[in-house]
Structure formats: structure tokens, C-alpha cells
Amino acid sequence: MKRFLACLTALVAAVTFAVTFAVTAAPSAAAPSAAATMANTLTIYFIDVEGGKAALIVTPSGESFMIDAGFASNGRFNSMPDDPAKARDAQRVLLAAHDAGLTQIDHLLVSHYHADHFGAVMELAQLIPINEFIDHSAPSAAAEARVPGTFALYNDYVALRSKAKHHAAKAGDHFVLKDGVDIDVVASGGVVITKPLSGGGANNPACTSGGVPAQEVAENPNSTAIRLEYGAFSYLDVGDLTGPPLYALTCPVNLIGLADVYNIAHHGGADGSDPSLFEAVKPRAAIFSNAARKGAEAATLNTLRSLGIAGWQLHRTEQPGAVNMPDAQIANLDTTTTAWFKLSARRDGSFSITNGRTGQTISYPKR
Numbered sequence: 021m022k023r024f025l026a027c028l029t030a031l032v033a034a035v036t037f038a039v040t041f042a043v044t045a046a047p048s049a050a051a052p053s054a055a056a057t058m059a060n061t062l063t064i065y066f067i068d069v070e071g072g073k074a075a076l077i078v079t080p081s082g083e084s085f086m087i088d089a090g091f092a093s094n095g096r097f098n099s100m101p102d103d104p105a106k107a108r109d110a111q112r113v114l115l116a117a118h119d120a121g122l123t124q125i126d127h128l129l130v131s132h133y134h135a136d137h138f139g140a141v142m143e144l145a146q147l148i149p150i151n152e153f154i155d156h157s158a159p160s161a162a163a164e165a166r167v168p169g170t171f172a173l174y175n176d177y178v179a180l181r182s183k184a185k186h187h188a189a190k191a192g193d194h195f196v197l198k199d200g201v202d203i204d205v206v207a208s209g210g211v212v213i214t215k216p217l218s219g220g221g222a223n224n225p226a227c228t229s230g231g232v233p234a235q236e237v238a239e240n241p242n243s244t245a246i247r248l249e250y251g252a253f254s255y256l257d258v259g260d261l262t263g264p265p266l267y268a269l270t271c272p273v274n275l276i277g278l279a280d281v282y283n284i285a286h287h288g289g290a291d292g293s294d295p296s297l298f299e300a301v302k303p304r305a306a307i308f309s310n311a312a313r314k315g316a317e318a319a320t321l322n323t324l325r326s327l328g329i330a331g332w333q334l335h336r337t338e339q340p341g342a343v344n345m346p347d348a349q350i351a352n353l354d355t356t357t358t359a360w361f362k363l364s365a366r367r368d369g370s371f372s373i374t375n376g377r378t379g380q381t382i383s384y385p386k387r
């Protein structure tokens with residue numbers, strides 16, 4: 021009954037969403053119904069937080085694992101939490117949670133302590149209960165020196181975290197969710213796993229350089245990175261992990277195996293462009309959590325294009341020299357829309373991605 025009500029709620033939310041956005045997002049005939057989608061698929065929403073990061077993972081029976089939530093308040097890097105009713109990104113996350121029929125977030129992973137990833141958490145917690153916080157413990161003095169205001173936001177977060185369950189993530193941690201969904205922590209706090217995941221362990225012949233230096237060295241390389249498995253389907257999400265820890269995931273040995281979908285490091289900035297990771301992990305779709313002038317840089321788009329990997333951009337990029345992916349794989353062509361990507365994955369490894377702006381779905385068969 022509970023399940024039925026949840027499905028009904030999701031259905032109503034989906035219909036409401038479709039009606040609300042009928043002008044820009046006519047659902048395609050190919051899109052499966054919400055009820056059918058929920059029964060046997062894992063869902064991931066890639067939410068537009070204007071160059072921040074927010075991904076909501078929902079298992080078939082409704083257990084939720086969120087990675088980051090976007091900016092606080094009006095969405096600036098120095099914004100502090102304010103009225104949740106007016107919080108741009110927390111409200112967008114809430115819309116996705118309602119679309120999924122959720123009444124709580126079971127687990128929230130804060131990948132690292134930058135405002136574009138955890139600024140919205142304090143407001144989100146006032147809109148929907150968050151049962152568990154997962155993070156790499158605490159930002160360093162260097163992180164505060166590099167981005168003044170990090171500690172102020174972190175102190176707000178600690179006040180919230182202290183009232184709920186908290187897990188300090190370490191490389192090698194393993195989470196078991198409902199419906200056979202497994203999550204491995206592959207890096208956290210600058211430390212990377214040393215023992216390969218099952219499916220990993222092969223030498224990576226694509227490692228030809230020392231990787232690309234991190235654009236931000238104090239906090240991004242501390243990001244907590246995870247690889248998720250649902251049957252034969254796999255998903256890699258590394259937050260803003262860059263520099264040596266990102267390189268170490270797949271060089272000289274590919275420690276993490278394959279990933280069908282990869283949420284590209286650091287919004288798809290140039291420091292996430294090293295082909296060695298893409299060649300090892302072989303993603304069939306790669307997500308850019310970008311804005312028009314943040315992330316999705318030319319170098320990374322070029323890497324994808326040279327390897328024949330489908331890139332999915334939350335925004336059309338205006339970065340110098342960058343050649344955009346086809347419009348069908350861009351959620352927002354300008355700042356007038358706030359569409360998401362909704363991914364549906366099945367145990368056999370097949371998956372599809374629906375562009376919230378157009379309602380069109382592109383399907384990927386099992387490997």
C-alpha cells in the first residue's frame with residue numbers, strides 16, 4: 021500500500037510536472053510511464069543547479085542516495101543559507117524528490133566543502149528530512165584560505181549534521197542499499213583505494229602522462245568519489261576530484277573497472293579532461309554538471325568526441341573554443357529553463373536518459 025501510494029504520488033507529481041512544463045517538455049511516446057519505470061529501474065536525476073552539482077539516486081523501491089545539492093539561497097559562491105522557500109537550488113532538488121515520490125532523503129553525500137556542492141544542504145534539510153550525512157570529515161585551513169567563507173558554511177553544516185546520522189567516508193567503504201544497489205567509496209579526503217574493485221585491476225595502457233594538475237588544490241582533491249553498481253549497470257561520480265587522486269583511480273592500474281555513466285570530474289573542466297580515465301572506464305554517457313561559463317571546457321569535450329563518448333551537458337557551454345554536443349543532449353540552451361536529465365537504469369546494464377527540456381529519451385542497450 022505504501023508502495024502504491026508512493027507510486028501514485030510520483031505519478032501525480034510527474035503529471036503535474038508534465039502539465040506545468042507542457043510548452044517546453046512534451047513527453048515523447050517512447051518515454052516509459054512513471055509507474056513502470058519505478059518497478060524495476062534505478063533512477064538518477066541530474067539537477068540543474070547552474071554550475072553547482074546535485075545528483076539524486078533512487079533505487080527501484082525508493083531508497084534515496086543524494087550526492088551534493090547545489091548552492092545556497094540565490095546561488096552565488098558566497099551566498100549563505102536563507103529562506104528555504106526562496107532557495108533556488110534546494111527548491112529544484114525538492115521538485116526532483118517529489119517527482120520520485122520521496123518523502124525523505126535517506127543518505128546525502130557531501131562530496132567536498134565548496135559552496136556549489138553543499139551550500140544548499142541547510143535549506144534542503146528544512147524542506148525534506150535528511151536521515152544520514154556522508155562526507156570527508158572537515159575542510160582544512162588551506163581550504164578556508166583558498167575560499168574564504170568555507171568554514172562559516174561548514175559550521176552551519178556541522179550544526180545540522182550533529183542532529184542526524186553521520187558517516188565519515190574513507191576509501192574502501194561500502195554501502196549496501198535496497199534492491200541490490202552497491203556503492204563503493206573509491207576516494208575520500210585525498211586517499212584513494214589501493215585494492216581494485218571487482219572488475220578492476222588491469223594495467224591501463226592509456227596512461228601516457230602524469231595527468232592534468234588540479235585547478236584548485238586545497239579542497240577539490242579531497243572529494244569523496246563513489247562507484248555504484250545495480251546489476252550490470254555502473255555509475256561513477258567523483259565530485260570535483262582532480263589532480264593526483266583522480267589520476268590514481270585509473271593509472272597506472274585501473275582500480276575501478278568500467279562505468280556505464282560517468283559524472284565528469286569538476287563539472288567537466290579541463291582538469292577532468294585526461295583521456296586515460298575515459299579510456300579505462302569506457303563510459304557510454306558522460307554528464308557535465310556545468311553552466312554556460314563554468315565546466316564543459318573545450319579540452320574535455322574534445323576528449324569525449326575523440327573517444328566517441330556521448331556527452332550530456334546540463335547547459336550549452338560558451339567556454340572558449342568548446343564545441344557543444346547535439347542540442348538533444350543539452351538540458352538548457354540558455355538560462356530561461358531549469359531542466360534536468362533523468363536516467364533510468366536496468367539490472368541488465370541497459371539505461372536511458374530523458375532530457376527534461378524536450379521530454380525526449382535516448383536509450384543505450386546493455387554492453
Ligand SMILES: [Zn+2]
Nearest residue numbers: 134136137260
Ligand atoms: Zn564544484
